Amino acid sequence: MPELRKDPIHGRWVIISTERGRRPSDFVTEERRSAGGFCPLCEGNEDRTPPEILAFRTNGTPPNSPGWTLRVVPNKFPALRVEGDLGREGEGIYDKMNGIGAHEVVIETPRHSETLATLPLKGVESVLWAYRSRIADLRGDQRLRYVLVFKNHGVSAGASLEHSHSQIIALPIVPRRVAEEIEGAKTYFQYKDRCVFCDIIRQELQQKKRIVSENRSFISVAPFASRFPFETWILPKIHYPSFEHMESSLYGEAAQILSDTLQRMNRVLNDPPYNYIIHTSSFLELENDHYHWHLEIMPKLTKVAGFEWGTGFYINPTPPEEAAAYMREVR
């Protein structure tokens, strides 16, 4: 059973995944793993993943067989386990609990050569619908408090499989970085009676200099305090606290701006490795006035080093105004 452990000073939680148990020699070959060969996520290899939780299929093909456009399966090497209770306990001054939660993989396309940026819009929209459906389902589990949707694209962004996929992790606690963001948004709201994200959107639409692209309901923007070169956020213009609670008609537009932004990034930076994450409200307050869901894209162009680890402070060599100009002008 994986273990959740809490740092007694900082209050930060860590997942110690005892079952993957890596020895020193396992790290040496890391870089070579993703090179070529068999792919368990390709169509036809459905028996090489755990049985599917959700799939979009055409022509009524049976589960775990070919004929799908998207599949969601449990992660074969999950960081957290669904079975069991939280088992909160202490060990002297230390606190720990069982690593309860869910860890799922969204296989975004049956074809190995496709990426989220090259998928037709309909395919990108399916991915967003799959996220929504899984979040809504996981919310039913009373032990869980938060769900994070994220994507690692490219080896140096941490992708261990090349085939286009994203991941969903549901957690028994609201993770610190999210809690801090929610807290910050709450404080702002208490002071101003306005959502800080709505204010950001308003100012960005006025100033225009950090806007990357825009459609009727969304903007894509290089944030004022970008941590990374070409960091880009996507936000709905209307105040929606939770990703999974948007009006159905908006997922198509969300797919359009996500696809457009990734394509611009590929053009400007030549298919860079990247991570993206969706930040949404916690299960404890799905509807609220202060938090506003958004998607953060972080191209992996620089290395995070001692200074960042030591301070939580980032050094970004590319001003977001310049990054946005490059991204705006391409296409």
Place this chain on the structure above:
Amino acid sequence: MPELRKDPIHGRWVIISTERGRRPSDFVTEERRSAGGFCPLCEGNEDRTPPEILAFRTNGTPPNSPGWTLRVVPNKFPALRVEGDLGREGEGIYDKMNGIGAHEVVIETPRHSETLATLPLKGVESVLWAYRSRIADLRGDQRLRYVLVFKNHGVSAGASLEHSHSQIIALPIVPRRVAEEIEGAKTYFQYKDRCVFCDIIRQELQQKKRIVSENRSFISVAPFASRFPFETWILPKIHYPSFEHMESSLYGEAAQILSDTLQRMNRVLNDPPYNYIIHTSSFLELENDHYHWHLEIMPKLTKVAGFEWGTGFYINPTPPEEAAAYMREVR
């Protein structure tokens, strides 16, 4: 002038180093930069660095010439600038200030082939004395609040120069991660009237299972909630809030345990890339009962990916008890 910008939601600061201004094409060649060729940090090339701030020299050789065992010089491409005032101002809802601070490089040895792990103990001790001397000096600047000492070893840990060196950055604010750690330690102290680090040391010395090595005044330990495989912390057994305020006789022992720990790491993990940082008290409260300086070593064996960025939560595939056992048994 570099700019400090504050994220309006999270309160996180970022350094936008406008002068380094990286264009999209600059990132492509990143991996190749450190390969071979001329080294500005080697003995004999003193004119290729800015003039030295501090040097340990034998035989009274003049500044900025050969004959040194250690030099401290300003970073040629500083993330922050010493000259100017803070210039705090707003831009609509956003806050920023000038990037005032210091950014220095400690050249740990005149010889290119040496590393901190292969330096004689005397050399390692000199490095720690250089840190102490620079921190004490920077404290005199009323605009500054915190100084971070850190080291990036190896290309994938972010080192852009191969020659063994560490860096010192002095900041006009206490960075968030440090502030949180200090706050956490303060809360613990208020509750228990004991330093949380002292309690950790006590429990680790009793349990023994996460101890890597030990001498009279220090322990080296794999922390209970290690974020990374083989993460190792060094702490003084006696309560010292600030690195630069230890009794003079202790720097030799600190050098011994640092050298010993790095050598063990090299044996177990085959000279891995790593970062280390020194966490010490802020300039505002150099003497206190709740905070305890320490050095955190983070080998760079896994990739930080979407999940970690999204949550501030880490997945560590190697339990610290196993890592400590490997580290203890080698040699």
